[in-house]
Amino acid sequence: MNMKTNTLRTLLATGSIALLSVFALLPFYIMIIMGTHQNEDLFTKIVLTPGNYLLENLKTVSESRFDLAYMNSIIVSVTSTVASVFVSAFAGYAFAKHEFKYKNKIFAGILLTMMIPGQLGLVAYVIEMRYLGLSGTLLPLVLPFVANAFGVYWMTQFMKGAIPTEVLESARIDGCSDIGIFFQIVLSFIYPAITTLSLLVFLWSWNNYLLPLIIINNPDLFTIPLGITSLGRAYRTDLAAQILGLTIGTLPVLILFAVGSKSFIRGLTAGSVKG
Numbered sequence: 001m002n003m004k005t006n007t008l009r010t011l012l013a014t015g016s017i018a019l020l021s022v023f024a025l026l027p028f029y030i031m032i033i034m035g036t037h038q039n040e041d042l043f044t045k046i047v048l049t050p051g052n053y054l055l056e057n058l059k060t061v062s063e064s065r066f067d068l069a070y071m072n073s074i075i076v077s078v079t080s081t082v083a084s085v086f087v088s089a090f091a092g093y094a095f096a097k098h099e100f101k102y103k104n105k106i107f108a109g110i111l112l113t114m115m116i117p118g119q120l121g122l123v124a125y126v127i128e129m130r131y132l133g134l135s136g137t138l139l140p141l142v143l144p145f146v147a148n149a150f151g152v153y154w155m156t157q158f159m160k161g162a163i164p165t166e167v168l169e170s171a172r173i174d175g176c177s178d179i180g181i182f183f184q185i186v187l188s189f190i191y192p193a194i195t196t197l198s199l200l201v202f203l204w205s206w207n208n209y210l211l212p213l214i215i216i217n218n219p220d221l222f223t224i225p226l227g228i229t230s231l232g233r234a235y236r237t238d239l240a241a242q243i244l245g246l247t248i249g250t251l252p253v254l255i256l257f258a259v260g261s262k263s264f265i266r267g268l269t270a271g272s273v274k275g
Contacts, residue, residue, distance in 0.1 A: 028250075035244030042239055053240065060241040061231060061248070068220065069227025070249070076138050076223060077205040080145035084201045085194055088148055092155025093186055097168060107156070113149045119210070126215055140215050141223070145205055151197055158193040159186070203253055224249040 034042060037051035094100070095107050129140040163186060171181045187194070209225035216222060222230065228245045231238055 031243055031250075032247050035240060035247050037240055039238050039240045042243075054244075057238075057241045057244045060238055061245050064227065064231050064241075065219070066227050066231070066245055066248070069222045069224055072138060072221060073206055073224040073227075073249075074252075076141045077202050080142045080205040081198050081202045083142065084145040084148045084151050085198055087146055088151030088155045088197060089187070089190065089194065090182070091152040092159050093182055095152070095156040096159035097163065097165065110149050110152055114153070118144070122211070122214065129215060135215055136218060136221075138221055141205070141208065141212060144211065145201055148201065151201070154197055155190065155193060158190060162193070163189045199256060202256065206249075206253060 030048070033047050033050055035057055036054040037047050038053045038056075041047060041051065041053075095103065125140075125144070126135070129135045134140050167185060168181055171185055176184070206224065208223070212223050212226050216226065219230070224245075228242050228249060231241045231245050
């Protein structure tokens with residue numbers, strides 16, 4: 001009786017997970033299928049099977065210099081991720097394992113900035129970038145992620161529980177400098193946190209639409225979100241081509257999460273376990 005009950009529970013659990021997986025993957029499937037149809041088909045019927053207009057949509061995408069927008073997004077996202085992770089890790093190490101004057105007040109000020117919507121400072125940020133002569137470059141899209149309050153908070157909380165103070169003190173007794181301790185010891189302890197923060201920052205930067213829309217006016221500097229909205233022909237918005245561009249633009253994010261999902265989950269859970 002117990003074996004039958006356990007088998008039934010396993011079947012129900014497997015069936016429930018499979019059903020939830022189907023519902024989760026259905027939007028991605030429909031997105032891929034819609035990119036293979038003509039624009040008009042999307043308004044006349046519900047498309048569930050592949051169409052025969054894929055090559056034409058690919059031609060529309062390629063003619064719009066979508067590859068340049070793709071490269072711009074890669075440059076911006078990778079640079080933002082690397083800079084954000086290193087600055088956040090350095091700051092987190094200082095707040096978690098060092099004592100200095102006004103430490104708690106400075107950390108509280110960083111936390112306060114997380115409560116202020118970024119849209120409130122957008123106008124001032126655009127004016128600042130124009131004053132500095134950076135509005136015609138990709139740098140304004142990178143700088144907001146370098147000063148990442150969430151990254152500093154995340155790294156600080158993770159390091160408090162993940163790095164034994166005794167290990168750092170032993171390294172100092174052996175004559176290792178703070179920079180040496182950080183690169184040789186600290187980084188090995190916070191690998192899960194680095195992976196988690198890297199995936200988050202890359203996703204935020206890759207999907208960033210509002211800031212490029214306001215600050216970028218040169219088509220050669222368009223990123224993926226702007227490149228997708230610009231797909232089409234004169235006097236006609238080609239939604240099918242835009243959806244195909246959206247599918248192509250989603251691939252890097254899906255690949256990153258597929259490869260780094262275990263480290264991502266481990267980073268989210270490890271920081272909550274102390275001792």
